[in-house]
Amino acid sequence: MQLHLKVPNMACSTCVESITKAVKTVDPTAIVQADTKTKxxxxxxxxxxxxxxxxxxxxxxxxTGD
Ligand SMILES: [Cu+2]
Structure with missing residues (x-):
């Protein structure tokens, strides 16, 4: 299943790392792609x-919602 989430306070690559880490605590096999420009x-x-x-x-x- 693919989720599309909007994370308005994701500002930089460190945020992306933190978010990726958080997701992987729930599902270690998850594939995370994040764009700090579009959030x-x-x-x-x-x-x-x-x-x-x-x-x-x-x-x-x-x-927030997509
Ligand atoms: Cu950041």
């Missing part, structure tokens, strides 16, 4: 969307 995060994962969203939020980021 869009594409995640290929078998995990539930709410679990991914929760992990990103816990890492200090805001997830």
């Amino acid at each position: 869009l995060v594409q995640i290929e994962t078998q995990a539930a969307e709410f679990a991914i969203t929760e992990a990103i939020t816990a890492a200090g980021y805001t997830v």
Whole structure:
């Protein structure tokens, strides 16, 4: 399943790293692609969307609708 999330406070590559790490705590096999310009995060994962969203939020980021 592919998730498309918007993370408005993702500003730089360190943010991308933190978000990727957070996602991988939920699903180590997840593939994360993030664009700091569009603030869009594409995640290929078998995990539930709410679990991914929760992990990103816990890492200090805001997830809004696509
Ligand atoms: Cu950053």
